[in-house]
Amino acid sequence: MNSSYSSFDQITNRFGTNSDKWDIMAQQFGQNQIALSVADMDLLTPEAIQKSIRRMADHGIYGYTNLFAPYYDAVKRWMRSAYSWQIEQEWIVFCPRIVQAVSLIIQHFTEETDRVLVHTPCYQPIPRSVRLNHRTLVESPLQLINGRYEMDFDDMERHMQEGIKILLFISPHNPTGRVWTRPELERVAALCEKYDVLIVSDEIHADFAHVGHEHTVIATLSDVIAQRSIICTSPAKTFNLAGLEISNIIIPNAELRAGFRTRMLQSGVFDPTFFAVPALEAAYTACDEWLGELRTYIQGNIAFAKQFIMEHMPELVVIEPEGTYLLWVDCRAVSRDEQALKQWIEQEAGVTVSFGTAFGPGGDGYIRINLGTPRALLQEALERIQRAYPLAKR
Missing domain, CATH: 3.40.640.10 (Type I PLP-dependent aspartate aminotransferase-like (Major domain))
Structure with a gap:
């Protein structure tokens, strides 16, 4: 496995960084919750960018x-x-x-x-x-x-x-x-x-x-x-x-x-x-090479998520993504009531996603999952959602 993929697999704790995605969520649900919501990635920025920022930080004057x-x-x-x-x-x-x-x-x-x-x-x-x-x-x-x-x-x-x-x-x-x-x-x-x-x-x-x-x-x-x-x-x-x-x-x-x-x-x-x-x-x-590897990793996450949902929650309908690192999923077979979806995913599964009504008309009964995250974290989140899957209990 090359160094870039290794960095993509690294799970980084973002709590305590003023994260809109993780710290806001933690205030409501605690730090055991997994965030697959706000559209930033939980993957490390390329080393070339980190070096550039460190060089500027070391200058010591921020005018x-x-x-x-x-x-x-x-x-x-x-x-x-x-x-x-x-x-x-x-x-x-x-x-x-x-x-x-x-x-x-x-x-x-x-x-x-x-x-x-x-x-x-x-x-x-x-x-x-x-x-x-x-x-x-x-x-x-x-x-x-x-x-x-x-x-x-x-x-x-x-x-x-x-x-x-x-x-x-x-x-x-x-x-x-x-x-x-x-x-x-x-x-x-x-x-x-x-x-x-x-x-x-x-x-x-x-x-x-x-x-x-x-x-x-x-x-x-x-x-x-x-x-x-x-x-x-x-x-x-x-x-x-x-x-x-x-x-x-x-x-x-x-x-x-x-x-x-x-x-x-x-x-x-x-x-x-x-x-x-x-x-x-x-x-x-x-960062051209890094981006090529990132795209491959994201497409791997998409394939993993689609296969997992098809095998374990087949009533859900994944809208095939042609771009972005976001997955739009039709959950209306479970419920068209967003509060019921929130009870299932946020409260029972312990995962935060973006719910459809946040995207205006046409979003009822849908969720958006952020796949810009390490594979292991994505897997754990999907397994939590599956374990609490309401249709599995019927």
Whole structure:
């Protein structure tokens, strides 16, 4: 077993680190609970990133920072290498978090009551930013067809005919795990062009497209689409850096870019934290091999989880993930009542997952399992869930 796989198998105690995933859970359930919930990984960050952060920590002075050529070169290199997208330095705008950027975009490019479209079920901080900014949230439900979620293009067009200012697009999709195909993206782009809709694409899970699937940055479809697209990227999910807060908002359109920069300054958002940029530079220039091994490990976790559920809890339906390290599971054969699912999984099994209603309409009776965790911990969690499995008791 190589050194990277050995590090992936290492179980690291995250209690006492101010972890949103583990310490919040411990306050409610205690430290015997297992967390497969919040979408950060329980896998060690690559050694190249750790070395970069240790080097900065050893400096001993943690003053204000700024952005210089190596940061931009690293982002350009990553987009070129991973997605064959040649971007210009001036297109790249630093923002701490993608959700923060989405909120600023909504504030600057729409007025109160303007209509903003999302696909549901979805990662809720995105639609929540619409509501909190007093815009009108328009939800277009994804359709589950033969075990695969698909966009309802007729429904999208009906909404756009009534007026939509922004499409908040999640690609790859969270929680369903869809990696949108190029033909699907072309249909989305055509609608947005026809009805003059700004595309804001959250592509934070882009680096996790599984074998047989390929992530396409929607802005690469054409220069015309690039000019109406804001692409939100980050190394946070890929390299487990969420707590360092760094995202790259890529905006080819100069007018859109200037507007976003203005709104950032108006909101007092500027300059990265001390450790964020060195971590990104290491991630995007020195961790390609590590990421390849991580993808293989995650796909192994997916295969393990699917096989375990099929053998021990066959009434549950796993939605085949095409991307992300998240597993969307239909538990409606057990119950459509989320409180009953929580009683089974949280209270009786001692495992914390993300429950479906947290993802809005279409989530009832579903759970999302975070598979970015050591195999042994995943196995223990699934065994706990199986032992408490209500259908096994009937």
